[in-house]
Amino acid sequence: MAAGVATWLPFARAAAVGWLPLAQQPLPPAPGVKASRGDEVLVVNVSGRRFETWKNTLDRYPDTLLGSSEKEFFYDADSGEYFFDRDPDMFRHVLNFYRTGRLHCPRQECIQAFDEELAFYGLVPELVGDCCLEEYRDRKKENAERLVEDEEAEQAADGPALQVGSSLRQRLWRAFENPHTSTAALVFYYVTGFFIAVSVIANVVETIPCRGPARRPSREQPCGDRFPLAFFCMDTACVLIFTGEYLLRLFAAPSRCRFLRSVMSLIDVVAILPYYIGLFVPKNEDVSGAFVTLRVFRVFRIFKFSRHSQGLRILGYTLKSCASELGFLLFSLTMAIIIFATVMFYAEKGTNKTNFTSIPAAFWYTIVTMTTLGYGDMVPSTIAGKIFGSICSLSGVLVIALPVPVIVSNFSRIYHQNQRADKRRAQQKVRLARIRLAKSGTTNAFLQYKQNGGLEDSGSGEEQALCVRNRSAFEQQHHHLLHCLEKTTCHEFTDELTFSEALGAVSLGGRTIRSTSVSSQPVGTSNLLSSCCPRRAKRRAIRLANSTASVSRGSMQELDTLAGLQRSPAPQSRSSLNAKPHDSLDLNCDSQDFVAAIISIPTPPANTPDESQPSSPDGSSGRASSTLRNSNLGTPCLLPETVKISSL
C-alpha cells in the first residue's frame, strides 16, 4: 500500500463507527497499539550532513532500515542522532522516498552506486517511481551488458573453460556457436570461411574465358571447360567440407527439428544440393539446361558468410522487420510504372519502327527512366512521348528518392520502437502485476493473519507481543478494521480457492448452507462437541508442527506487502491451502458467547491432504462451533507450542 494510505487509516477506522449500529455480532476489540502521542523529530546524520525528519515519516515503511528497529543499531546516544557513514547525496533521494512515496533515480549518479545505497537502506529497486523507472532500467541494462562483455572478453582471453561433464554433443554445439571458446573451433571457423571463399571464387573464375597455350583461332573457352578436372576437384573438396560441417552441426544441435527449419541450415542445404544432383544427372543435352540453372544456386554459398559476419545478420533482420515498408514502396512503384508505361505506349503508338511495342515493353523504359538510369535503348520520338517521358523521369526522382531515406529512418525507428514497445509492455505487465499483488497481498496478509490465530485477544501479554512483533501497527489496525467489517456483515473474507469450493459445496446441497441462516442450532453443536473434542486435539497437535513455515512465511509476506513487492505465487497458494479448513470464526450470528466469537484456533496448513480434503466440505459448519468451544479448553496447552514455533 502506498505511504499515504497509512495517513488515511485513522479516518477509515473512524468511519467504521457507521457500521456499529448495523453489526449483528459484537465487534472485536481494537488492537492495543501503543501509539506514540505526538511526533518527534529525528536527526539522521549521514557523513556529516544532518537530515531531520518526523519519526512518523520514517515509520511509513516499516520493512526498510530506517522504518524498522534496525536503525537503532546506528543510534549514537551521545549526540542523540542516527549516524550513517554513507553518501549524503544519495541519502537525499532515499529520504525523499519516505516523504513523497516515490523513489527517484538521480540522473548524474552511477547506477551501481545507487543500487548499493538502495540495498543498504533496505529499499527494493522495484520501488523506483514510474517517472524514473524506464531510465533506471535502461542504465542498469547498459551496465549489465557492459559487465557481461567485459566478462566475455576476460573469458576469451583466459581461454576455454569447459564445464565438467558436458557431453561431446554439447561441446561441439558450443564450439560451432561460439568459435572463440576453443582453438579447434577457431581453426574450424577459419577453415570453413576459407573454403567458402575458395568455392565462390572458383565459381566466378570458371566462367572467365581463358586462352589456351596453343593459339586456337576464335575459340575461347571459359576456364571451366578448359580445366574441368581441376574445377571439379575443387568443387568436390568444398562440397565435402560443407557436407561434413552440415552433418556435424545436425548431430550437435540441441533441437534437430528447429535446426532443420532454421535459415542457415536451409542455406547450407541449398549450397550443397546442386552438386549432388549434378552427380546423378546424366550428361545429356536435354537435362543439361536444367543442370546449368542448378549451378546458379551454388552462388548461395556466399550467404554462408553470414555465420561469419554479424553485420550481415543484422541487415537480414532489419530487412525482415521492414518488409511492410518495402512492400509498400514496391507497390507504389508498380503503380507509377504501370501508369507511365501505359501513357508512353499510347503516346508512341503512332510512330512506326518504335520500340514501344507493347505496354510491358514500355515497362522497361519506365523503370530505366524513373531510376534515372537512362540506358537510351528505348527513347520516345513523338513530342507527346517526350513530354510524358520528361514527366516520368522527374517523378521518378520523387517516387524513388523520397521513400529511400524514409525507409532508412523507418529501419531505425521501427527497430527502436519494437524494443521500446516490448519494454513498455513488460513494464506494464510488471506494474499491473505489482498492483494486483499488492492488493492480493493485503488480503492474503489478512487471511494469513487469521489462520495464524492472530485474532486472539486473550492469552498472556508475552504471547501477544511475540505474535505481533511480525506485524506493524498499521497492519494490526487495518486487520482490525477488516475484522470489524466481517462482523458487521456476518461473512468472512476468503480467497478464490475456498470461495469456489464453497460454491461447489453449496451447489451439491452441502451442509455449509447452514451458516447463512440467522437462527442457530445450539443443540447440535454441543453434541458434536462431545464427540469431536479428543480427536481434534490430537490432530491439531500433529499439524502444529507444520505451521512453522507458514507462520514465518506469513510474517515475511506481511512485511513485504507494504512495499508491494513482487513475490512468487508460492505464499499465496499456501495461504489458500490454509484457508480450506477455515473454521476460525463463529458463523452463528446470534451467539451470545462473546468470548467464543473472538477466540479462534490457529488453523494448520493442509500439508496432510488426506485429512484436509474430506474434512473441509463436510462438517466444517459443525466444526466451526465445536472447535470454538474447543479453544476454550485447548488454548492454554496449545498456545505455548504455537508461540515457540513462531519465534523460531
Add this chain to the structure above:
Amino acid sequence: MYKVLTGVLDPDSVEDELEMATVRHRPEALELLEAQSKFTKKELQILYRGFKNECPSGVVNEETFKEIYSQFFPQGDSTTYAHFLFNAFDTDHNGAVSFEDFIKGLSILLRGTVQEKLNWAFNLYDINKDGYITKEEMLDIMKAIYDMMGKCTYPVLKEDAPRQHVETFFQKMDKNKDGVVTIDEFIESCQKDENIMRSMQLFENVI
C-alpha cells in the same frame, strides 16, 4: 478543421485545467479549529501534516475519496459506501471535503459522546437527510457495505443477505412499526443494545 491542420489545442481549455488544479484551500487558524473540535493542538498538527501531504490542494474530492477508501478494501467494491461516507463528511455539500470538514467528522467519531456518534451514524444512513431512514435507504447502505466484502466470502454471499439484514435492523429499531426509523427511535434502540454500546469505545485510540 483548422485545429486539425495546425494541431493547436484550444488554448482556453488548457488554461482551464491549470486553473482547476490550482484551487487551494487554506484551513482556518489552528486555535479556531482547536476550539471547535475536541483535538489537542498537537493532534491537529499531526492530522494536518498527513492530510496536506496527501492532498496538497487542501481539499479532497469524491474521486480521491473513493480511491483512498478502496485501498483499504481491496477485495470488494467500496465506491458506493465511499460515496455515502463522502456525503456524510461533506457537511456543507460543496462537493469537496476540506480539512475543517474532516476534523469536524473525526472529532465526533473519535472524541464525541455516544449521542453524537449515534447522531452521526443516523446522518450517514439517512441518505436524503430528511430525518427518516426508510427501508430503501437502509437497503442501499447495506448493499454498499456488503459490496465491500467482495465476491469471495465465506459463507457464500447470497442475493438477499442485505435485505435480510435490513429486516433484522428494522425489527430492532422501528418501534412503532411505521416503516421508517426516526432519530429518536434509533438512539433509543441503540442505547438499549449492549453490544453496540460496548463497541462505541472501540475506535477511540485511533489517533
